[in-house]
Amino acid sequence: MSTVTARPGSAAVDPRAGTRPSQPVIQARDLVKRYGELVAVDGVSFEVEQGEIFGLLGPNGAGKTTTVEMLEGLRKPDGGSALVLGLDVARQADVLKERIGVQLQTAALYPLLTVEEVIDLFASFYRRSRPARELIEALDLGERRLAFTRDLSGGQRQRLSVALALVNDPELIFLDEPTTGMDPQARRSLWDLIASLRERGKSVLLTTHYMEEAEQLCDRIGIMDHGKVLEMGTVEDLISKRFRERSVRFDDIGELPEERLAALPGVVRVVREDGVVALYTPDVAATIGGLLQATEALGREPANLVIRRATLEDVFLDLTGRALRD
Numbered sequence: 068m069s070t071v072t073a074r075p076g077s078a079a080v081d082p083r084a085g086t087r088p089s090q091p092v093i094q095a096r097d098l099v100k101r102y103g104e105l106v107a108v109d110g111v112s113f114e115v116e117q118g119e120i121f122g123l124l125g126p127n128g129a130g131k132t133t134t135v136e137m138l139e140g141l142r143k144p145d146g147g148s149a150l151v152l153g154l155d156v157a158r159q160a161d162v163l164k165e166r167i168g169v170q171l172q173t174a175a176l177y178p179l180l181t182v183e184e185v186i187d188l189f190a191s192f193y194r195r196s197r198p199a200r201e202l203i204e205a206l207d208l209g210e211r212r213l214a215f216t217r218d219l220s221g222g223q224r225q226r227l228s229v230a231l232a233l234v235n236d237p238e239l240i241f242l243d244e245p246t247t248g249m250d251p252q253a254r255r256s257l258w259d260l261i262a263s264l265r266e267r268g269k270s271v272l273l274t275t276h277y278m279e280e281a282e283q284l285c286d287r288i289g290i291m292d293h294g295k296v297l298e299m300g301t302v303e304d305l306i307s308k309r310f311r312e313r314s315v316r317f318d319d320i321g322e323l324p325e326e327r328l329a330a331l332p333g334v335v336r337v338v339r340e341d342g343v344v345a346l347y348t349p350d351v352a353a354t355i356g357g358l359l360q361a362t363e364a365l366g367r368e369p370a371n372l373v374i375r376r377a378t379l380e381d382v383f384l385d386l387t388g389r390a391l392r393d
């Protein structure tokens with residue numbers, strides 16, 4: 068163990084290599100990565116706080132993996148800089164490796180080792196590790212413990228790659244599309260696991276192109292396209308910044324003419340489509356109140372009444388003019 072002596076006049080040196088609770092675990096500044104003519108990552112800056120789950124959401128080719136790999140110290144940026152756990156990724160990648168967990172989008176697993184053997188092997192790369200049994204249980208791989216990794220299903224392989232990312236009990240975990248290829252049940256249980264990491268004070272950077280995953284799991288999201296982060300914030304921020312209105316929907320009632328609907332309190336737009344009316348309004352309560360009065364006067368009641376807010380999908384469409392998944 069080395070002893071650090073502060074020189075007279077110099078600031079005291081933090082023995083935990085620079086991480087203070089108040090310091091972001093990731094500070095990316097203007098990161099750039101080029102592949103020939105292509106600018107895969109084009110000036111990306113963001114911060115992730117300790118205990119936060121931050122999601123990079125974007126379509127195929129947006130630059131998510133490239134960004135994450137630069138932060139993991141696996142790919143050298145052509146521009147910009149990044150501090151991860153207070154360490155400069157370009158110069159201190161070796162120290163960093165012990166403290167982060169990395170799940171690669173296309174993990175090469177040793178085909179002729181069993182699940183348990185691969186976990187043990189990965190554990191041997193680190194000074195500190197979690198017991199294989201614990202990880203096998205956490206990722207629900209008990210039944211496949213003695214299976215060769217080549218015989219795993221896509222979803223099981225994915226779960227194993229997450230287990231491997233946790234093997235050194237890291238402070239910060241990078242997950243690149245962790246739930247791709249999983250069935251809905253496995254996906255939900257992985258969401259629970261990721262949320263439990265946050266409860267233990269860990270931080271997570273994940274990439275995804277699943278809207279629901281980003282909405283359910285992430286404290287904040289960066290929406291990426293063509294190498295740039297277009298917008299960043301909580302789901303609520305991202306949606307409410309663009310869409311003030313919600314829509315009140317119900318099965319169309321022929322006796323209510325469009326003018327009558329448009330004149331209901333709060334209504335700014337009426338869309339009638341496929342037997343459903345959508346009333347866009349910033350004041351849902353007033354609109355529904357007015358609607359119920361109007362229908363009652365007709366001796367009717369709106370059927371299948373729902374309130375819908377805009378989704379991240381709507382935000383993405385509005386930002387880029389394209390659907391997230393074409």
Ligand SMILES: Nc1ncnc2c1ncn2[C@@H]1O[C@H](COP(=O)(O)OP(=O)(O)OP(=O)(O)O)[C@@H](O)[C@H]1O
Nearest residue numbers: 102107125126127128129130131132133134172276
């Ligand atoms: N090693 C490489 N050499 C050349 N081009 C690359 C390389 N890696 C990535 N690219 C290109 O950089 C762009 C960004 O790729 P990246 O893998 O970061 O996207 P992504 O957002 O992770 O996409 P996906 O959702 O498909 O995983 C793409 O156009 C991709 O083809």
Ligand SMILES: [Mg+2]
Nearest residue numbers: 131132133172
């Ligand atoms: Mg990717």
